[in-house]
Amino acid sequence: MPTIKDVATMTGVSIATVSRVLNNQGGYSEETREKIESAAREINYYRNKMAASLKKSSARIIGLIMPNAPTLFYGDIVEGIETVASRNNYSVIITHAGEDGTNLMDCVSLMAERRVEGLIIASISLDEAVENQIQNLVFPVVLVSTKSNSGIPYIKVDDQTAAYDATTYLIKHGHRAVAIAGPNMQDTIAGLPRVAGYRQAMLDHNLPVESEWIHSGTFSFESGIEAMHAFFRLVHRPDAVFAVSDDTALGIMNTAGDLGLRVPDDIAVIGYDNTRVAEMANPALTAVSQPFFQMGAKAVQKLTTAIDSGQVIESEILKHRIFERRSV
Amino acid sequence: MPTIKDVATMTGVSIATVSRVLNNQGGYSEETREKIESAAREINYYRNKMAASLKKSSARIIGLIMPNAPTLFYGDIVEGIETVASRNNYSVIITHAGEDGTNLMDCVSLMAERRVEGLIIASISLDEAVENQIQNLVFPVVLVSTKSNSGIPYIKVDDQTAAYDATTYLIKHGHRAVAIAGPNMQDTIAGLPRVAGYRQAMLDHNLPVESEWIHSGTFSFESGIEAMHAFFRLVHRPDAVFAVSDDTALGIMNTAGDLGLRVPDDIAVIGYDNTRVAEMANPALTAVSQPFFQMGAKAVQKLTTAIDSGQVIESEILKHRIFERRSV
DNA sequence: TCCATCAGCGTAAACGTTTACGTTGATGCT
DNA sequence: AGCATCAACGTAAACGTTTACGCTGATGGA
Structure with a gap:
């Protein structure tokens, strides 16, 4: 795949300049910007976010761990999460932890290895081993539609x-x-x-x-x-x-x-x-x-502010509501 | 976060050796392996997959683009995908392209920037601009529950x-x-x-x-x-x-x-x-x-074999079936 | 004319890995 | 004793970015 270096040599500038225009950082003439942008388009250049993330040590990824249970609200919660995540330029990477979360530790480790900046665990109850593992993580974690008794913040209804x-x-x-x-x-x-x-x-x-x-x-x-x-x-x-x-x-x-x-x-x-x-x-x-979409959305909001501020996340009880229809 | 270098200095070996035991590559004594592993555990070391991916230029990620439509089969298709993906050591990263795929081009670009090794687009019909964009991608793409008239492979029922x-x-x-x-x-x-x-x-x-x-x-x-x-x-x-x-x-x-x-x-x-x-x-x-789970599973299978072999993916018509119950 | 300033750009180091290649010491064989 | 072999490790380059810092030439002011 073409790299920043390719477009640099094509346009006769240094890679630093290319990087600058690609990130709209200023410090270049309008002329070179156009040259660089058209060159990038021409060779079908896509920036390599992995490399950038490595340098900046910020991958802009949030992790989501779900159970394998075939639930109907699956889509709502994922959409809630992904919607506000992408609005904040985060991508979300998703894993399944088995029917009853058997696989949870491995999932958490995977997320850590992928350098997610925040993690959401939905609808899985944690055992002690996992709780310990989570306590030692360096990025914020929030539970959705489940809870913890060891201080891991959660979002759920009562x-x-x-x-x-x-x-x-x-x-x-x-x-x-x-x-x-x-x-x-x-x-x-x-x-x-x-x-x-x-x-x-x-x-x-x-x-x-x-x-x-x-x-x-x-x-x-x-x-x-x-x-x-x-x-x-x-x-x-x-x-x-x-x-x-x-x-x-x-x-x-x-x-x-x-x-x-x-x-x-x-x-x-x-x-x-x-x-x-x-x-x-x-x-x-x-x-x-249970407001699933909202739960997911709120989880990401909490995560992003925690990432930005370093503050610890507070649990939140969302209010439920009875939707009256015709079965009673 | 601790790096490979930290565990190397802790144990008095070089980072090369640490990397070797972390990847089970052999070329070290049982003694040093134990030292390294316990040191890693002690400081809560997680390998940095982004760095590894950068070096190996293989991120082991497959991308999934979904519509925002609130459909009930959402979960099935995602589970089908993630199940066989994780079985092959791939992670899946998911995006939504808006109600009718308005946002599709941006999503595809994002996936390219994230260096996914394969891409699945589900249930969205593509316009000409996107089809062109996809043709120029360097990784395999497969459509699920939708189709293309310009040669992009798809999996769907007739x-x-x-x-x-x-x-x-x-x-x-x-x-x-x-x-x-x-x-x-x-x-x-x-x-x-x-x-x-x-x-x-x-x-x-x-x-x-x-x-x-x-x-x-x-x-x-x-x-x-x-x-x-x-x-x-x-x-x-x-x-x-x-x-x-x-x-x-x-x-x-x-x-x-x-x-x-x-x-x-x-x-x-x-x-x-x-x-x-x-x-x-x-x-x-x-x-x-429509066998949604199977569609997702099959999509990933095709993707992984395409990734490994470099061969082009063939479209596939999955057979539908009538589930007889009691409404007729 | 001289100097300060600044737009515009280049150099090079760093991020955390992997891996080709080189090195060392021990072992076995003749 | 001399040599080949090999297990066990170290060195260093490379992956594609970002970014601190330095440089150059043009411009303006005195």
């Missing part, structure tokens, strides 16, 4: 109060036997807090919760199907369910339909995430939202 | 025969008044070919097509809603519709329900894409599939 609000919403609409479907009980970030919020809401409204009303799962569509079948068999059948994801909510709604129950008349359901399928469901799904 | 098969499927199931909903008539890649396939299928089965049965749109959910309302008002109302995307299909199904029509009894619908929502729809949506 799962517990979001869950609290969701079930309270059901209660306010007259439901007394409300169930929860889909939470992974091993998941201390998105699982347990949501059932805790659910429990608290029931408690605060003096409603009993039967143990069969808590049907755990994996946040998946299938979890919703299983849960609904289980609920259906109950003698004291719930009349509303808080699904811990939109996928799960659709599973609930579909099998409710198969079972001859009408949503929301026979059974109300509220979802979680407010992905694009929520409005496409039938009936349209009422859901509490 | 939209026209896929559309043909979809409407034939409806016809075989006894429908005679089949409509098409959602195609963008400006889109010569995903729009026109699909209505052409639709028309051909109708023609081959001696079925008349009324002009009102072709309801154009933007592949969106809303397009489906509009189309269904329009169909409903017709005196000769269609009894089946081929939706040009799953989103559109859901729009059709939902408003059909609102209008008191039952799917598939009163009106059958077949989707396109077979995204994850297809199985989550109610009733589950029969759809012709």
Whole structure:
């Protein structure tokens, strides 16, 4: 590939001058600028950012580590990140850490080797080894839609109060036997807090919760199907369910339909995430939202200001919101 | 950040030796390897891939350019790409080219400056300027879910025969008044070919097509809603519709329900894409599939073999398939 | 006329690696 | 003893930039 040296010899100037016009730094005549620019165009010259980054020790790359889970909000979060990244002249490089983040340490190391200037880890819960590794990094890291208990900053909604609000919403609409479907009980970030919020809401409204009303799962569509079948068999059948994801909510709604129950008349359901399928469901799904795009955007903003200022990043709880549609 | 030189002075060897053990190249004793490795760990050394890439003039990065369109298959295609990329020790760097690829030239330039070794452009149609730019690139480029008429290789399904098969499927199931909903008539890649396939299928089965049965749109959910309302008002109302995307299909199904029509009894619908929502729809949506994950995976495979061999990439038509569910 | 100033440009070092090539000492063989 | 061989390492150049610093000639002012 052509280098700066090629265009320098073509135009009879030094590489320093070429570099200067390529970076609009001034210190050259209008005439030489035109010569250089047309020469560069002619030989199809593209500057080598790797070399520049090496010299400046600033690669203008931010890293993104995602789980392999086939989630519908994947695109939103990536777009949020990439949008504000590119606006600040950063490129983003993306990796997957396996279904449950098995591969996370390697991903972090890779990012360090690539000399990213900031790192975002989305929707993966960290074990102690990774937390240690991250503490020793020289660039800022921020978690999105997950959290840490060792000081690594994160951006997420408050799962517990979001869950609290969701079930309270059901209660306010007259439901007394409300169930929860889909939470992974091993998941201390998105699982347990949501059932805790659910429990608290029931408690605060003096409603009993039967143990069969808590049907755990994996946040998946299938979890919703299983849960609904289980609920259906109950003698004291719930009349509303808080699904811990939109996928799960659709599973609930579909099998409710198969079972001859009408949503929301026979059974109300509220979802979680407010992905694009929520409005496409039938009936349209009422859901509490996680603002994925905004989360990604905010993560990059925090990262860039941290990079520029050297200041440490503060965690932030984003406010959720219930999007009322027609499933309750 | 610590460099190779730091660990060299720490252990009393030269940087060449450090480099050798870091790359498992042999030519050192077991003793020094251990010294070096533990020293590296101690000072938290990460090799600088940018510097290495500069020297080796191989960055092991492949570029991915996506549209900004909020599509549900975004995640699948990215995962397909990243999975086989990382398996081959490539990182992937991702950019968005705006809603309709407005920004595409800049994106390509950025990729060239970052010295990607291969480039994937997904789901964006190229204008002449970009095609020219791409022709002059020194690294291989492959298009995914879009095509080119100037020799740039692509991977996609055959939209026209896929559309043909979809409407034939409806016809075989006894429908005679089949409509098409959602195609963008400006889109010569995903729009026109699909209505052409639709028309051909109708023609081959001696079925008349009324002009009102072709309801154009933007592949969106809303397009489906509009189309269904329009169909409903017709005196000769269609009894089946081929939706040009799953989103559109859901729009059709939902408003059909609102209008008191039952799917598939009163009106059958077949989707396109077979995204994850297809199985989550109610009733589950029969759809012709685009294998997004596989498309991404295949793109990277072609890219890596092209990089290694220098050979030119051949376009490939992936076979679509109809996933039969319950909407027809 | 002389000097200061400055636009316009060149020189060279540095960024952190990789790697061709050279060097050293030990070992084995005759 | 003499030599070849080889394991184990060091030296230094190179990759393509950026940038501090220095230089030159023209210009203007006194």
